Amino acid sequence: MSGTFVGMPAFPEAAREAVADPTLRGNLRHATHTIRAKRAAAVAEMSDWVELREAGRRIKDHTLRRLDRYLVQLEEAVTAAGGTVHWAADADEANRIVTRLVKETGESEVVKVKSMATQEIGLNEALEAEGIRAYETDLAELIVQLGRDRPSHILVPAIHRNRGEIRDIFRAEMGEWGRPAPEGLTDTPAELAEAARLHLREKFLRAKVGISGANFMVAETGTLVVVESEGNGRMCLTLPETLISVVGIEKIVPTWRDLEVFLQTLPRSSTAERMNPYTSTWTGTRDGDAGEGDGPRTFHLVLLDNGRTDTLADEVGRQALRCIRCSACLNVCPVYERAGGHAYGSVYPGPIGAILSPQLRGTGSEIDASLPYASSLCGACYEVCPVAIDIPEVLVHLRERVVEGGLVTREGNKVVLKPARGHAAERAAMRAARWAFSRPGALRAGQRLASRTRALHPRTLPGPGRAWSAARDLPAVPAEPFRDWWQRTNGGTTEEGTAK
Template sequence: MSGTSGTSGTSGTSGGAFLGMPSFPEAAAVSTQDRQLRANLSHATRTIREKRARAVAELADWAELRAAGKAIKDHTLRHLDHYLLQLEAAVTTAGGTVHWAADAAEANRIVADLVLATGEREVVKVKSMATQEIGLNEALAAEGITAYETDLAELIVQLGDDRPSHILVPAIHRNRREIREIFAERMADWGRPAPEGLTDSPAQLAEAARLHLREKFLRAKVAVSGANFMVAETGTLVVVESEGNGRMCLTLPQTLISVVGIEKVVPSWRDLEVFLQTLPRSSTAERMNPYTSLWTGTSDGDGPSAFHLVLLDNGRTTALADQVGRQALRCIRCSACLNVCPVYERAGGHAYGSVYPGPIGAILTPQLRGTASEIDASLPYASSLCGACYEVCPVAIDIPEVLVHLRERVAGQGGHRLERAAVKAAGFVLDHPGVLAAGERAAAKARRLLPRRLPGPGGAWTDSRDLPDLPTEPFRDWWQKNRPQQDS
């Protein structure tokens, strides 16, 4: 898979958190009208759903692995301070330096200072959601440092001046034809141009990326990564990937800076036997991803001579304080929940207004950022509560449970705007049966005139759906005529 936890940025975003984004219903209203996007997403998610099911079915003990993964993560979260201190000691002993960042600004400051201290003005990056969450690329740019994304999908996003839309495959909203255009038009602006006569065959596109990025790998002195796991007892970091860009970044530069959320720690080396079985199968539907890198501090003569680990809070402790919501911190960023979600498949990742899209994003983002803004307050409603996300989650996060919990919280603060309007309107009509009956009959008579979109505030619902046909008469009228006689 392409990566570890996340990447940063894209020139189009600010502060990592896509603030100023429209709320989910508004964004989805636009994205669901994009037929190309829906076709790309539908093709990709269907492909991966079927493959994942086969990969999981190969393991007879999947349920046991899932239960163990859940238990390990819960145990770790209950003793998070203990394991982070153990990790810090182990990394330090192994020659690394550990930094702690309470929020995005602190993390960005630490990384920028570390880069500036090397005298370098460019870094290569492995896909890392944590650095995207904190808007690291933009923060580095403000210090005159250029960050080059090296994951193929992140490169597509960066060259296209775009935003990622999927945890695993950030450019899932682009098909091969669009990718070819982006490469042909934009690669020259960032370095080596795309080869003449580039076609849209994935092999040629991958070759173009290889040539474009190789010169950057060979000259890079500083790399920035995330990590999928950190082992407290040994101080080992783990990055799981497919392409080899991770290996390049983790091996060739002199200085490696890893920015990792505090929830990524696991207690023991042995725990990897659980997650390295469940993560690849859940994520890319592979028995094992092509490359996994594990390193502990620094090694003489092999790889970077300086290693810095930046432990990132940035809202995670707020989620930790919520007894129901904290299970979101078990997430290992496999993205299986995105691929099975009917809402994600139709709305796409951008509508979630966060680096964490899909069902996991709908419970993680409001906990990391709070529910004050319109987009964040709307996220717990971006679900039909069908439960498919919980079924596929390799660490058994009960996403519907957390969604409902967060809805209660949003309702408690006065409710999400659309929901408030809907409930108010419904309350009035249900309190006035005459209004309801008249409305129903009027609607039945007018059904030939029915528009595909509802006018007024109800239009939000039909922005992303076709309005169902109305019955020829209201149910209450039909019941009057057809109910069993003995009842009357």
């Protein structure tokens, strides 16, 4: 994934700073609470939401189970419609392909539609290294790019910035990248949007190469779909001569008809709108008299693996590939609301990021091994997910993998993962519990001892346990063990007494 996240500390450490920042907490609280109520209202309009959600889940599962067939079908359809399909096993290969394709056009700048896949592979940095400047055109991406910042939300990468901060970034930085911010720019959202319009206009009009991702790819027809709001997507998809789309292999749906499910669930889940302002669909390139001059003459589709097949190999974890990147799970998550997106150390933050990043990248790094723990397992993410990804289930599964190790797939190969070192104390505690629970005599003696020494118990744990008890109360040990009480009172029938 993107180089900007290399060397991230574990989640608790990364989150500490965010949690102590009152401006950031305020920005996140305001934004997530605004969207929560709106999403609920948009979903409530649909009496068949449950059925749509189930259909979305089943369509995605069906597709993933036959992903090889649908990929080949898609390739044939795109090629037949005049496009060229490339396959990229990892981020480096995708970046090399895109860089080569841009260089072949002779251009040294490109305009980009917001795309998670190109962020994931660090495309902008790779292009920059080859002397190609990539202009982000989505408003939030622009804010992140101008602020030399990192994205913190799937849909609204600058969600951690409030209007005042955005105005300051525009004033200070727009001049470096092109047209400066208008004199006397205020922090009203309408003026900020206008400033972005003016700043990007010239770049759209002269652009020769556009780079996009896609929300959906239809295997049967070879059609790609981009869902957006501002019109920057339409600009990048229709004005340049060359269009390069980098899309994860899991974005396929089998048929045109399947869009009827996702075009109903995605907008309501993400921006809480009945429909987003603009959706573009295109199939290869246009030709013939009527089509001449309508859209790019050259279309390249780069199909990206980059850890997706490894994720597919995990029987529990593969459901994460159903994700349609709506970000409803972020907006509803109590942990995300407080910690913000940066602490997740990935372009995919929030609950979905906590199960996607460690699967796409493996759990080798500190941050990736800690992500499955970045959750209270409250389940709100699962409730709102429009494709019913059971995020808590996958989180628990990944925790087990981190602690116990075991067989996983990395870059297509089966490897045995060693148990993570950081969890030695937890494993020791679990081993001790197993020993005690399988020896009733020892358990009884231990429980009685614990009850009698109640007054001496510490409020926090020493040593490696300190981290656990720093934010939690230790459970109080009862005066009498349950089994003793049960025996003494014959299961509570003879006496409602308490122990002496």
